[in-house]
Amino acid sequence: MTDSLFSPGDDRFSDGLAIHAARILLPVEGPVMENAAVVVFEGRVVDAGPAHEMRAKYMGTIHDHGDSIICPGLINAHCHLELSPLRWRLSPSGSFFQWVRTLVEAREQIQPSEWQGAVDQAVDELLKGGVVAIGDVGNLPVIPEMILHNWPFRGIFFQEIIAPRQHIAPEVPDTIDGTEQFGMALSAHAPYSVAPSHIKAIKLWDSIKGIPFSIHVAESEDEVIFLRKGTGALRELLEEKGHWPLDYALPCSSPVRYLESLGVLDSDTICVHCVHTDEEDLEILAKAGAHACLCPRSNMFLGVGSPDITAMLKKGINVAIGTDSLASNDRLSIFAEMSSLASICPDASPEEIFRAATLGGARALGLEQDLGSIRRGKAADILVVRSGPIPQKDALEFMVRTWADGPPECQILSRGAGVKVRKSHRRRIAGTA
Numbered sequence: 001m002t003d004s005l006f007s008p009g010d011d012r013f014s015d016g017l018a019i020h021a022a023r024i025l026l027p028v029e030g031p032v033m034e035n036a037a038v039v040v041f042e043g044r045v046v047d048a049g050p051a052h053e054m055r056a057k058y059m060g061t062i063h064d065h066g067d068s069i070i071c072p073g074l075i076n077a078h079c080h081l082e083l084s085p086l087r088w089r090l091s092p093s094g095s096f097f098q099w100v101r102t103l104v105e106a107r108e109q110i111q112p113s114e115w116q117g118a119v120d121q122a123v124d125e126l127l128k129g130g131v132v133a134i135g136d137v138g139n140l141p142v143i144p145e146m147i148l149h150n151w152p153f154r155g156i157f158f159q160e161i162i163a164p165r166q167h168i169a170p171e172v173p174d175t176i177d178g179t180e181q182f183g184m185a186l187s188a189h190a191p192y193s194v195a196p197s198h199i200k201a202i203k204l205w206d207s208i209k210g211i212p213f214s215i216h217v218a219e220s221e222d223e224v225i226f227l228r229k230g231t232g233a234l235r236e237l238l239e240e241k242g243h244w245p246l247d248y249a250l251p252c253s254s255p256v257r258y259l260e261s262l263g264v265l266d267s268d269t270i271c272v273h274c275v276h277t278d279e280e281d282l283e284i285l286a287k288a289g290a291h292a293c294l295c296p297r298s299n300m301f302l303g304v305g306s307p308d309i310t311a312m313l314k315k316g317i318n319v320a321i322g323t324d325s326l327a328s329n330d331r332l333s334i335f336a337e338m339s340s341l342a343s344i345c346p347d348a349s350p351e352e353i354f355r356a357a358t359l360g361g362a363r364a365l366g367l368e369q370d371l372g373s374i375r376r377g378k379a380a381d382i383l384v385v386r387s388g389p390i391p392q393k394d395a396l397e398f399m400v401r402t403w404a405d406g407p408p409e410c411q412i413l414s415r416g417a418g419v420k421v422r423k424s425h426r427r428r429i430a431g432t433a
């Protein structure tokens, strides 16, 4: 960074200006730096560069973090915090369909008294793991109510709609508004659980609000079989629930091609999972500018396969990373997800995977103006990871591969000021029947 808000000389004297120095800086949008510093003022990044230059250029409180890595806060672009009471309660069955059935039953057994403690613990885990923004999905009021009270993240809450009958309009609670730092959106659960007219209406609602739309896509082979042939375990599930026969024509297509045919893929669409995608699917996602949010540990838990981040990046798709819920993961750690991705896709570079966990997530959630990298003018939601004396060349490798169980010490330094997401109001979707 060459320009700055504060020029050398008298103008550099400023109350509240902080210089955070560390051995290694990972700005994401720029090369890894050694012995570097980030200059912060009123919750915003003013400058970043070699520590000696920053110290000479600015006068402020110096925080020397020593053998640490400074980097942008991590983004968990897909989680379901309302399912946090289910930690350890569901075990992998090897069948996606069986897991869905067990999940529905287990969720009904959650006692109201369990939520606060379980969600508090999950929030604490996310913060200790360096997460500064989340894309949280749910269909209960528990999380929206918490968001209104000192929610420690930025991001989007996606009110999830499950509505398999085309002629029955989904009920959407009209209870709360978003906050300045946390927007409210609608999301469709999946192509097999939401009728096509409802998927289009939900996407339209989000588009009008200028907020991202999210949907689970191509998560399991069962989903692919169902959409192509109308058979398999997911049809059994719909039959069980009284939603079969469908009141719309099956697409007989891949999940991604189906969403394309509905016109819901664009640069404000987050396609979560994308495990079962072929080359044509990826080309469609790339052309539309849609984001892929990968949750590799959840996929492994459910035994549904693994996403191919390398193929997605080759097509130019923006990739984000999420943990999914504690019903299909044993932790909410983006470090663990990065490590899994690195193992699954050895061709992906640590730089690419770290970018997905930061800037990729910020882009998917529409927060890249403020988050995802350390750059002048962005929010100072900065992470300091106590790394020890590792070589500069190994810093990204350490971030991505070494700390699957979390780094030894990970601290969010500052919550930036003025990060705003578009507010929205949840209403009944009109005209979906």
Ligand SMILES: [Zn+2]
Residues within 6 Å of the ligand: 078, 079, 080, 137, 216, 272, 324, 325
């Ligand atoms: Zn999910």
